[in-house]
Amino acid sequence: MEVSWALLANAVIAGLLLGGFYAAMSVGISISFGMLDVVNIAHPAFIILGSYIAYIVNDRFGFDPIVVSLVVSPLFFLLGAALYRVYYYCFERRGQESLRGLAFFFGILFITEVALVLVFGVDYRMVSTRYGDVTWRAGEVDFPMRLVVPFLVSMVMVIGVQLFLTRTFFGRAVLAVAQDQLALRLMGVNPVRVKELAFALSIATAGVAGSFLIVIQPVQPAIGREFIGLVFAVCVLGGMGSILGTLIGAFVLGLAESFTSTFFGPSWAPAVSFGLLLATLAFRPSGILGR
């Protein structure tokens, strides 16, 4: 294949756009798994729930799915807070979070899927947006709005989360929870409350990422399972608990996938992505920006 500058530039743009989407899907896992040590395997189920809420409002009233997801994100926040409470009282407080907690989140994943099947059926659903079929072209480089809009909102969300966690008192408390809960308790802060709100934040980001997903591709209730490996891979690659690392990890995987698909064949993309993950972990076990 002849490698032209246009092909190269398009591969870079496609990789970055894809990486932006992966970052939105993974930032919640970076908070819950990376910072709070809660193995929320049900995270993709909340992404799909976000997709379906965006779908139903878009279908009935024609509202933009991403705007819808931002409006309903406080509901996801409350849902996340409630879920953490259940998890805490049933497992974490009793020190049974490792295996039973994992089973709990598996259960949540399946219950969410079944509920979506019962309510919406098993057919694929998509949304219609004004920008969905629009592509901007700068010379020979394409910017499909279906990916550009989620990318831009994702960047605002991920950078917003990063600023929130590093520049606010509450954010620092979340980082402190990740490091030493006892020290936090000695300073008069309730780590359970901090974890509850941080977990709620992670679920809110999943709801928003769900709207991105349904803008990009059709969804059905079980599609979330396909992303479980990816979101954890991004989180681990970037470095546990580092939002900036998650962003970099997402871009690395997005670019790897795009370049492999363009120049070597798409069937190699997962092997290259996970090969990169293994190589990173071999040379830097804590991930790109992990401590």
Next chain:
Amino acid sequence: MLGNSVLSTLRRVPGALFIGLALTGAALAQQPLKIGFGMSLTGPLAGNGKAALIAMEIWRDDVNAKGGILGRKVEFVYYDDQTSPATVPSIYTKLLDVDKVDLVVSGYGTNVIAPAMPIVMQRNLTFMTLFGLNVNSKFNYDRYFQIMPAGPNPAVGWSQGFFDAAMSMNPKPKTVALVGADAEYPAMALEGAREHAKKTGLKIVYDKTYPPNTVDYSPIVRAIQAANPEVVFVASYPPDSAGMVRAANEVGLKTRIFGGGLVGPQFAALKTQLGPLLNGVVNYEFYVPDVGSRFPFLEQFLAKYQARAVVEKVDPLGFYLPPYAYAMMQVLEQAITATKGLDQAKLAEYIHTNTFDTYVGKVGFAKNGEWAAPRVMMTQYHGITGNDVEQFKKPGRLTVLSPKEYRTGDLKAPYHENKK
């Protein structure tokens, strides 16, 4: 005294035996005829699986309303295979060993038919299957039957119409790109497409597969564009079909003919969601309203199906899979009735040697269990405006390019010119 008593008892034995046998026969006739299968009710192909199940249930209700088969009411025993081949062997083992079903049929699609084959073959069962592409080429099982009209050489018959249309262009194309998902069906379809390329002398300039969970297809389409093929054959499942069509539009793919083996645009969900993006795409169908007069009995079935589909939130059109799911059961019904029993060898022999009147027309099977003659309609989308489902219920949005007897118009090439 004792001798008289014994004699008297012995005299009663034949009568008692006769009554006993008659009662057993009657009891057997009262027992439901159990048909078992796995079906994709969750997972990526659940939309198709559920639509097929509705069609099969309509058949069951129709048959039971007429008094059942051989006086026995038909009952289904089915399990969700989650669109996962790994679940299939255990489902069929349970159906046969625990549920003790009388017959088994397949779920929807190549991916779940292939893993059921070893179990079915081990027990010498007659196996009616639903939309498996070329599964029996690896097994050569003489009791395998398949209801999709791909013809006796399915891998080739599947894309025959597409390559016929491609080679009808003037000047004839010289290059082809082949792309599909990493899964059983696309692998079979691509195998057939390679044979066509060889036969027609088309040079393959791109031949790659992609993982089914790919999110963005534009890098793939750009790589295809870089190879500059005149023909692009795609074999994909619903989410990737949507991704490929969208990416072709976003990238502005310039080629003469595009499509062939996209699963998904046959259903209302993808038809309406993609809308005008489908204009110019050449793809297979098994029924289109433009040739409705050739399927006189189908209207009756579709009316029943469409009423249920709305309630169960599956494909509201039902043009693709449901009529064939019903027809598959009609074949089985006619074979059981004619052979007056469930002898698997007799059933297989009867299906091999007879033709069947079904909602999708007369069906006869070749030696390998595939349709005796192919009837894959290769069609081209055009004139689609907006995303309204009603436009697809009427004639005028799809041109049938082949087979000859169903042809309604000519191919419009190149592909990208259809977008204007």
